Amino acid sequence: MQYELYYWPEIQGRGEFVRLALEEGGADYVDVARRSERSGMGMAAMFRLMESAAHLPFAPPFLRAGGQVIGQTANILLFLGPRLGLAPEDEAGRLWVHQLQLTVADCVAEAHDTHHPIGSGLYYEEQKEEAHRRAADFTAARIPKFLDYFEAVLRRRPGGEWLAADMPTYADLSLFQLVEGLRYAFPKTMARLEPACPLVVALHGRVAARKRIKAYLKSKRRLPFNNDDVFRHYPELEQ
Amino acid sequence: MQYELYYWPEIQGRGEFVRLALEEGGADYVDVARRSERSGMGMAAMFRLMESAAHLPFAPPFLRAGGQVIGQTANILLFLGPRLGLAPEDEAGRLWVHQLQLTVADCVAEAHDTHHPIGSGLYYEEQKEEAHRRAADFTAARIPKFLDYFEAVLRRRPGGEWLAADMPTYADLSLFQLVEGLRYAFPKTMARLEPACPLVVALHGRVAARKRIKAYLKSKRRLPFNNDDVFRHYPELEQ
Numbered sequence: 001m002q003y004e005l006y007y008w009p010e011i012q013g014r015g016e017f018v019r020l021a022l023e024e025g026g027a028d029y030v031d032v033a034r035r036s037e038r039s040g041m042g043m044a045a046m047f048r049l050m051e052s053a054a055h056l057p058f059a060p061p062f063l064r065a066g067g068q069v070i071g072q073t074a075n076i077l078l079f080l081g082p083r084l085g086l087a088p089e090d091e092a093g094r095l096w097v098h099q100l101q102l103t104v105a106d107c108v109a110e111a112h113d114t115h116h117p118i119g120s121g122l123y124y125e126e127q128k129e130e131a132h133r134r135a136a137d138f139t140a141a142r143i144p145k146f147l148d149y150f151e152a153v154l155r156r157r158p159g160g161e162w163l164a165a166d167m168p169t170y171a172d173l174s175l176f177q178l179v180e181g182l183r184y185a186f187p188k189t190m191a192r193l194e195p196a197c198p199l200v201v202a203l204h205g206r207v208a209a210r211k212r213i214k215a216y217l218k219s220k221r222r223l224p225f226n227n228d229d230v231f232r233h234y235p236e237l238e239q
Numbered sequence: 240m241q242y243e244l245y246y247w248p249e250i251q252g253r254g255e256f257v258r259l260a261l262e263e264g265g266a267d268y269v270d271v272a273r274r275s276e277r278s279g280m281g282m283a284a285m286f287r288l289m290e291s292a293a294h295l296p297f298a299p300p301f302l303r304a305g306g307q308v309i310g311q312t313a314n315i316l317l318f319l320g321p322r323l324g325l326a327p328e329d330e331a332g333r334l335w336v337h338q339l340q341l342t343v344a345d346c347v348a349e350a351h352d353t354h355h356p357i358g359s360g361l362y363y364e365e366q367k368e369e370a371h372r373r374a375a376d377f378t379a380a381r382i383p384k385f386l387d388y389f390e391a392v393l394r395r396r397p398g399g400e401w402l403a404a405d406m407p408t409y410a411d412l413s414l415f416q417l418v419e420g421l422r423y424a425f426p427k428t429m430a431r432l433e434p435a436c437p438l439v440v441a442l443h444g445r446v447a448a449r450k451r452i453k454a455y456l457k458s459k460r461r462l463p464f465n466n467d468d469v470f471r472h473y474p475e476l477e478q
Binding site for chain 2: 058070072074078092102103106113118122127133134138141142146
């Protein structure tokens with residue numbers, strides 16, 4: 001089955017959690033909005049499907065798999081996990097992986113709000129003062145809380161290699177991406193905090209070293225971080 | 240099976256989405272933190288389980304079902320849906336209901352941030368100025384966007400009674416609660432917006448009129464809204 005991913009073509013954003021799963025799972029997929037409009041794809045195709053799908057998505061990313069259109073990042077991963085070998089077989093295991101994914105998603109939403117604490121429809125420059133305060137709270141209180149949590153989850157695992165199973169699941173890939181994003185956005189904070197969460201850091205390295213992920217990260221399919229994205233580096237937001 | 244719900248005992252909060260599902264599904268459940276400590280329950284029991292569960296929750300609510308402890312509101316509903324007759328039988332239908340739930344959850348998180356735009360660890364009074372700006376954006380741009388979305392989903396349904404099936408699912412209960420919360424927090428805004436989303440308003444009424452929900456809403460099990468909750472009514476936040 002060929003999957004079609006629909007997401008903004010110039011950022012990693014929330015779509016990146018899906019891209020990482022598709023890449024690690026060796027899936028056959030097309031990143032539709034990044035293809036040309038001449039070929040019938042591109043952004044136009046994304047907006048067309050977004051308005052016509054029977055199961056209407058609220059926002060990108062969404063995935064087409066045969067006749068199904070699935071929205072909400074964590075929900076797409078819930079669907080892909082068992083199909084790509086990135087979730088346990090049993091229901092309890094799958095729920096646990098999904099729970100971890102939703103916790104990663106909560107942290108991603110908070111990271112976004114450090115540069116958009118007032119409104120996603122306004123520019124950063126219009127909410128810079130508030131962004132200062134929110135980022136100060138995020139780096140002082142929230143990042144440590146999330147990292148401590150994932151460190152504690154790993155500490156309970158025999159071996160502590162992966163969050164939820166003896167193999168990487170989509171939650172591991174997502175934790176990798178969370179660390180990537182936080183390092184890009186808040187490098188000083190992460191340099192300060194990482195020594196206290198060695199298992200999270202090791203997991204990040206383990207994901208980065210996986211054959212398919214490594215090849216993906218070096219490819220043009222991996223977009224660079226930039227300041228139109230969910231994770232943004234504004235040095236003034238870090239003391 | 241008796242379910243044990245663990246959530247803050249004095250607010251509806253995110254736990255309310257789980258309570259509504261348990262009530263509509265006629266489940267046998269205990270709201271543990273609201274019971275006395277003398278009986279071995281109460282908040283102490285909640286904190287004990289939160290620190291000892293093999294599948295560590297990041298925050299309340301979490302649910303104990305036999306040997307399983309499940310966290311993250313949407314994930315608890317994913318588990319309960321099929322067991323309580325509040326989700327479709329087929330995988331595609333279940334994913335669609337879950338997608339709708341995650342979109343409700345996004346709106347709930349944004350509603351929370353209208354009074355806590357800077358940090359959840361600070362008091363409202365410490366972030367009142369920023370709250371003004373965020374609430375202005377939320378009422379002007381975000382509530383309409385979410386309501387329009389759910390209205391559009393209902394418009395595509397034959398009959399337009401329920402969001403995803405010929406029967407109510409947990410997403411319908413959650414949309415009811417979202418409308419309840421928004422009416423409490425932003426009554427003027429909702430009075431202005433509701434005429435444009437008649438199907439959402441009708442769904443809200445349909446849920447409220449269901450036998451078990453009606454009995455629940457009248458009971459002491461339903462906590463009143465208050466200003467320690469996710470939805471808060473600060474008149475100064477509405478123009």
